[in-house]
Amino acid sequence: MEIQFVLNQKQVTAEAAADTVLLDVLRGLGCKSVKCGCETTNCGLCTVWIDGKSRLSCSVLAASVEGHEVTTLEGVEKEATEFGAFLAGEGAEQCGFCSPGFIMNVLAMFRELEDPGIDQIKEYLAGNLCRCTGYMGQLRAIQKYMQAKAEKNSGQPGEEAGAR
Amino acid sequence: MLTISNYVKAKTLEEAYELNQARSSRVMGGMMWMRLGNARVKTVIDLSGLGLDQIEESDNVIRIGAMCTLRQIEECEALREMYGDGIAESVRHIVGVQFRNQATVGGSIYGRFGFSDVLTAFLALDTFVELYDGGTIRLSEFVNRKPDKDILLSVIVRKSKRKFRYESIRQTKTDFPVIACSVVTGMVHGKETWYFSVGARPMKAALLEKQWEIPADASEDMIADYARQAASEFAYGTNMRGSAEYRRHLAEVLIRREMASILAEGK
Numbered sequence: 164m165e166i167q168f169v170l171n172q173k174q175v176t177a178e179a180a181a182d183t184v185l186l187d188v189l190r191g192l193g194c195k196s197v198k199c200g201c202e203t204t205n206c207g208l209c210t211v212w213i214d215g216k217s218r219l220s221c222s223v224l225a226a227s228v229e230g231h232e233v234t235t236l237e238g239v240e241k242e243a244t245e246f247g248a249f250l251a252g253e254g255a256e257q258c259g260f261c262s263p264g265f266i267m268n269v270l271a272m273f274r275e276l277e278d279p280g281i282d283q284i285k286e287y288l289a290g291n292l293c294r295c296t297g298y299m300g301q302l303r304a305i306q307k308y309m310q311a312k313a314e315k316n317s318g319q320p321g322e323e324a325g326a327r
Numbered sequence: 328m329l330t331i332s333n334y335v336k337a338k339t340l341e342e343a344y345e346l347n348q349a350r351s352s353r354v355m356g357g358m359m360w361m362r363l364g365n366a367r368v369k370t371v372i373d374l375s376g377l378g379l380d381q382i383e384e385s386d387n388v389i390r391i392g393a394m395c396t397l398r399q400i401e402e403c404e405a406l407r408e409m410y411g412d413g414i415a416e417s418v419r420h421i422v423g424v425q426f427r428n429q430a431t432v433g434g435s436i437y438g439r440f441g442f443s444d445v446l447t448a449f450l451a452l453d454t455f456v457e458l459y460d461g462g463t464i465r466l467s468e469f470v471n472r473k474p475d476k477d478i479l480l481s482v483i484v485r486k487s488k489r490k491f492r493y494e495s496i497r498q499t500k501t502d503f504p505v506i507a508c509s510v511v512t513g514m515v516h517g518k519e520t521w522y523f524s525v526g527a528r529p530m531k532a533a534l535l536e537k538q539w540e541i542p543a544d545a546s547e548d549m550i551a552d553y554a555r556q557a558a559s560e561f562a563y564g565t566n567m568r569g570s571a572e573y574r575r576h577l578a579e580v581l582i583r584r585e586m587a588s589i590l591a592e593g594k
């Protein structure tokens with residue numbers, strides 16, 4: 164069947180069988196940031212936004228996004244690059260495989276929660292698994308990024324790009 | 328592996344119900360559970376266009392549409408105002424935010440899963456379910472029915488002055504619970520009544536009702552005795568997450584804590 168939806172602010176059309184999952188359609192449309200880590204809804208690697216909310220594209224039927232808005236890392240590249248610099252700065256990436264899904268959920272968190280505390284951050288990101296690191300670098304990166312943003316917004320000097 | 332031949336976004340409930348009568352049809356909620364199963368589905372029926380994704384509050388009830396996500400009930404102010412953090416506590420450990428933005432209340436209740444936090448919590452609150460064909464019945468009755476071809480439309484929680492607590496134990500964050508316990512108290516026909524719901528035993532949640540008048544200043548030993556009695560009235564089983572004996576012990580501890588917390592609020 165043919166499905167039409169908005170992908171990263173552009174109207175797109177794709178062919179999908181009734182049981183094709185969104186993840187496969189997105190990769191077919193060139194969004195190679197979207198990856199499959201487990202296929203069992205556990206790892207968060209396939210995270211994309213549907214109508215602005217984080218969802219697991221490995222478990223969404225492609226047919227069900229007809230008429231909806233889908234955002235992948237490619238659609239928020241500037242912000243992702245900015246935050247990615249903080250991840251790199253804190254040594255929070257080893258193989259980096261988990262980063263696209265992780266970054267999408269972190270950016271969703273920033274949109275949903277105002278100035279989240281450490282427990283809120285941990286809870287929000289509980290569905291994003293990383294097999295290489297111990298998550299401490301990621302937590303530091305998030306906190307430093309939030310701090311830099313706050314300083315930028317209040318006009319104070321701060322670390323512009325987290326990479327030291 | 329799950330294979331699906333046709334996808335239909337139902338335009339009316341009647342259409343969804345008719346399509347679902349075929350043996351090889353399935354209604355889809357968030358698809359999180361269904362997708363992991365082995366089935367050849369001829370028609371999958373998407374209910375997302377039928378307005379079942381709303382939580383409506385009236386004077387007497389909070390009606391949760393079957394397509395509401397677990398995240399919606401986690402963030403629902405009406406439920407929080409009425410019953411505190413219990414409902415949010417029952418779902419916030421389920422996998423992650425992305426998952427809870429997708430898994431539905433309808434799929435969780437209809438599935439009647441043994442491990443279900445959602446079922447355990449709503450069962451304790453003496454909830455009703457609204458079915459397309461079967462009318463509105465108590466969740467405690469629905470839970471013991473065999474799955475059929477009806478469609479779950481909503482979950483209805485009565486608004487009444489009750490105190491609600493929920494706790495679960497997990498071996499690791501985001502895993503299924505080893506045990507899930509919920510305690511509710513309130514006045515029923517002028518008598519103080521306690522409801523205990525224990526799930527992930529690993530059998531599905533069951534409900535126990537006791538008309539116990541426990542003074543707010545009951546001693547720790549007294550509360551422990553009541554908790555021991557309540558926990559001993561459930562059956563437990565053994566699986567890879569824990570033995571029956573371990574679960575019975577955990578249930579007793581959680582029930583004791585929940586009862587003590589409720590009684591402390593009444594002081």
Ligand SMILES: Cc1cc2nc3c(=O)[nH]c(=O)nc-3n(C[C@H](O)[C@H](O)[C@H](O)COP(=O)(O)OP(=O)(O)OC[C@H]3O[C@@H](n4cnc5c(N)ncnc54)[C@H](O)[C@@H]3O)c2cc1C
Nearest residue numbers: 354356357358359360361430431433434435443444445479
């Ligand atoms: C990896 C994983 C971990 C989980 N961990 C937990 C946990 O720790 N605690 C917990 O409580 N739950 C847990 N769950 C279960 C989860 O919370 C949901 O209950 C489950 O996914 C079903 O919801 P769904 O919306 O995905 O339903 P689906 O998978 O879409 O449907 C499940 C079943 O319900 C039927 N159905 C769906 N909606 C309706 C309806 N309106 N009327 C009639 N039939 C309907 C479907 O046909 C299907 O048979 C977990 C699930 C997974 C996959």
Ligand code: FES
Nearest residue numbers: 200201202207221
């Ligand atoms: S690939 Fe989707 S959650 Fe792991």
Ligand code: FES
Nearest residue numbers: 257259293294295
């Ligand atoms: S850096 Fe390798 S999985 Fe996260």
